[in-house]
Amino acid sequence: MQWSSLSSRLSKPLIALLVIIFSVSLAWKFPLASAEEKKLTVYAPQTTYALQVSDHENREYAGVYELLQPLGKVQVRVTGAGYSIRMGDVEGEFQEGRSKIRVGHSEITFPGKVVIDQGRVLLPIRALPAVLSQYLKLHSELHESARRLFIENAAARFSAELKKADGSLVLSFSKPVNPNVSTEGSKLHLLFTRDPVIFGADGFTYNDKLVSSINFVERNGAAEVVVNGTSPLLATFSDGGKTIAISAAPLPSVAQSPTPAPAPVITQPAPAPESASSAPASNVPGTNPPAAAPVSHGVSVNNVVHFFVMIDAGHGGLETGTRFSEKLSEKEITLLLARRLRTELQNRGVNAVLLRDGDTTLSFDQRAVASNAQRAGLYISIHAGGPGTGVRLYTALMPTPEQGKGEKLGPFLPWGTAQAGFLERSRLVAASVVAEMGNKDVNALMTTAPVPPLNSIAAPAFAMEVAPPTSSATPDALSNPSYQQAIAVATATAIVNARPKIEEQR
Amino acid sequence: MIARHVQITIFVLLLGVLAGGVYMNRLKQREQSAAQTNSDSLPVTAPVAGPTEKIELMIAYDEDGVLRKEQSSAALPQEAMARDKKILRVLLGEYLRKPSPHPLGDRADVNDVYLAPGGLCVVDLNATFAEGHRSGIMAEQMTIASIVETLSLNDRTITKVKFLVDGKERETLAGHADLSMIYEVPAVHEMVAELQVR
Numbered sequence: 276m277q278w279s280s281l282s283s284r285l286s287k288p289l290i291a292l293l294v295i296i297f298s299v300s301l302a303w304k305f306p307l308a309s310a311e312e313k314k315l316t317v318y319a320p321q322t323t324y325a326l327q328v329s330d331h332e333n334r335e336y337a338g339v340y341e342l343l344q345p346l347g348k349v350q351v352r353v354t355g356a357g358y359s360i361r362m363g364d365v366e367g368e369f370q371e372g373r374s375k376i377r378v379g380h381s382e383i384t385f386p387g388k389v390v391i392d393q394g395r396v397l398l399p400i401r402a403l404p405a406v407l408s409q410y411l412k413l414h415s416e417l418h419e420s421a422r423r424l425f426i427e428n429a430a431a432r433f434s435a436e437l438k439k440a441d442g443s444l445v446l447s448f449s450k451p452v453n454p455n456v457s458t459e460g461s462k463l464h465l466l467f468t469r470d471p472v473i474f475g476a477d478g479f480t481y482n483d484k485l486v487s488s489i490n491f492v493e494r495n496g497a498a499e500v501v502v503n504g505t506s507p508l509l510a511t512f513s514d515g516g517k518t519i520a521i522s523a524a525p526l527p528s529v530a531q532s533p534t535p536a537p538a539p540v541i542t543q544p545a546p547a548p549e550s551a552s553s554a555p556a557s558n559v560p561g562t563n564p565p566a567a568a569p570v571s572h573g574v575s576v577n578n579v580v581h582f583f584v585m586i587d588a589g590h591g592g593l594e595t596g597t598r599f600s601e602k603l604s605e606k607e608i609t610l611l612l613a614r615r616l617r618t619e620l621q622n623r624g625v626n627a628v629l630l631r632d633g634d635t636t637l638s639f640d641q642r643a644v645a646s647n648a649q650r651a652g653l654y655i656s657i658h659a660g661g662p663g664t665g666v667r668l669y670t671a672l673m674p675t676p677e678q679g680k681g682e683k684l685g686p687f688l689p690w691g692t693a694q695a696g697f698l699e700r701s702r703l704v705a706a707s708v709v710a711e712m713g714n715k716d717v718n719a720l721m722t723t724a725p726v727p728p729l730n731s732i733a734a735p736a737f738a739m740e741v742a743p744p745t746s747s748a749t750p751d752a753l754s755n756p757s758y759q760q761a762i763a764v765a766t767a768t769a770i771v772n773a774r775p776k777i778e779e780q781r
Numbered sequence: 782m783i784a785r786h787v788q789i790t791i792f793v794l795l796l797g798v799l800a801g802g803v804y805m806n807r808l809k810q811r812e813q814s815a816a817q818t819n820s821d822s823l824p825v826t827a828p829v830a831g832p833t834e835k836i837e838l839m840i841a842y843d844e845d846g847v848l849r850k851e852q853s854s855a856a857l858p859q860e861a862m863a864r865d866k867k868i869l870r871v872l873l874g875e876y877l878r879k880p881s882p883h884p885l886g887d888r889a890d891v892n893d894v895y896l897a898p899g900g901l902c903v904v905d906l907n908a909t910f911a912e913g914h915r916s917g918i919m920a921e922q923m924t925i926a927s928i929v930e931t932l933s934l935n936d937r938t939i940t941k942v943k944f945l946v947d948g949k950e951r952e953t954l955a956g957h958a959d960l961s962m963i964y965e966v967p968a969v970h971e972m973v974a975e976l977q978v979r
């Protein structure tokens with residue numbers, strides 16, 4: 276239908292009504308954006324920090340002291356004429372209302388004027404690179420509309436490459452990065468709040484069956500990468516956080532994982548193909564993540580996520596966990612065991628994904644977000660170490676309901692108690708693992724324990740801590756392949772046995 | 782007849798063994814007294830006059846992976862917070878001795894105990910307690926359980942426990958046990974009961 280013919284058929288009042296509905300819906304959708312505090316993120320080679328930004332006469336301002344202080348020792352003095360800010364042997368003079376300042380031997384003029392607000396010296400953010408270059412002799416580059424300031428060579432460009440073999444999109448960074456990952460239908464968002472990432476383009480469009488485009492947006496002191504797919508996507512970190520592979524989220528299986536996650540779930544009544552869950556996952560060796568049954572192209576599978584196990588190898592990166600010796604630390608043992616467990620699950624036709632498949636530093640919140648956003652059907656956190664022997668299975672020790680009281684968040688679950696509704700199923704699957712360990716002659720027990728991030732996981736979840744097999748064994752026994760294998764096989768078998776219960780709708 | 786030089790050699794060897802024995806004994810004594818000074822050097826609240834009272838400690842035994850209730854006694858202050866703090870120090874004394882059923886880092890201590898309305902007890906541990914603590918789910922879980930249980934056994938008004946480290950919130954004790962949450966005594970009871978089942 277042609278636009279001209281469409282508009283001629285619609286009466287004027289109707290068009291007006293549509294415009295009103297559209298603008299109301301926009302206003303409803305973006306109230307957070309306008310209420311959000313404005314900030315300027317400064318990326319220095321040694322640190323990243325954010326400055327509060329305020330508006331004065333339609334210009335954006337930030338504090339000079341706040342800008343300099345993270346970079347060295349700064350002294351502020353009140354002088355007869357205004358304020359003096361000293362750093363090293365460079366002194367700057369700031370007088371309220373002037374659109375000119377003197378720093379060291381140079382004068383800097385700028386549009387706008389010096390604002391003094393409750394003893395803070397504020398300058399238009401556009402003047403900040405000149406201030407930095409006078410005080411510190413450092414070159415800096417301001418992305419003004421995005422409010423990102425890069426000092427010297429802090430910016431880290433990244434590249435995106437589409438791997439034809441499996442259709443995954445691989446992002447490579449020059450330094451480890453730590454974005455917040457979220458998904459929304461078949462869109463995947465990576466939000467970089469502290470990493471100085473930049474991209475050579477605003478985006479690319481791919482003519483590919485899985486990834487259709489990648490867009491790079493800088494806004495309010497942060498950078499965001501949005502990857503649009505034809506089906507739900509999954510991000511996997513490797514290479515110590517320098518590589519992010521984006522691939523298809525695990526696919527149709529018998530039942531959908533129950534989803535208390537915020538977004539509305541469109542349940543599809545049509546039975547999904549049985550074959551995908553019973554056939555071994557067709558993972559290409561060497562590629563990280565999830566399993567790959569065929570994608571139903573052209574069919575909207577938005578918001579329908581299929582059962583997969585999120586395996587979270589405890590610790591990683593800067594956080595080593597227990598150090599057993601010079602050469603052996605917990606983070607390595609947990610990753611080895613996580614990989615074995617993934618293989619054993621996949622051999623049994625269960626999709627499994629590693630939350631980290633490399634030496635990456637991840638916070639508890641990031642782990643919970645990754646599992647919840649991707650809607651894992653089961654979450655397993657792996658740890659290793661003494662005292663004692665055998666394997667311990669832990670389910671969440673929840674705070675009592677009063678602690679979460681008052682957190683009425685509509686469809687959202689209060690963060691610290693997301694696990695509450697899943698506890699029964701978590702215990703069921705942990706008990707199944709204990710029983711199966713017994714069959715493999717590995718002694719095992721199960722208790723509750725206050726182990727983050729279990730309380731924040733919106734799915735059946737447990738943690739396991741693997742201690743040496745016998746009291747005479749050394750910590751080296753923890754990386755013993757046959758011991759690890761027995762544990763991985765028992766866990767995978769137990770999960771297969773318990774799966775109908777795990778997936779039961781509440 | 783044994784040659785004279787052989788006799789001398791044997792004599793010298795015997796003397797050596799004897800001297801070694803005496804030296805070893807000395808070493809052992811020194812170590813014991815060092816261990817004693819170690820536990821004596823635990824900062825203790827001002828000495829309290831008066832008779833000692835019976836207290837109950839819930840002691841973690843790493844080797845068996847269980848907690849056991851044991852009787853002890855100490856001279857306790859009248860004031861409730863000082864009293865609870867003293868009881869925790871008696872408990873820590875059990876862990877700081879060598880050999881220990883559940884080793885803690887040297888100089889691990891409780892800075893303070895506060896009692897808030899509503900049965901909330903806030904335990905402020907010193908930084909050394911957290912930094913010197915072994916890392917591991919079970920190791921950390923047993924420490925939390927032992928402290929919460931011991932407090933609630935001796936002070937029935939306590940229904941929840943919150944941990945601080947040097948007056949500040951801390952994410953975990955040593956990488957595993959959540960310190961951001963408030964521990965409910967009944968939930969900890971249940972956890973301890975589960976640990977006892979073997």
Ligand SMILES: [Zn+2]
Pocket residue numbers: 589590596597605657658659917918956957
């Ligand atoms: Zn661990």
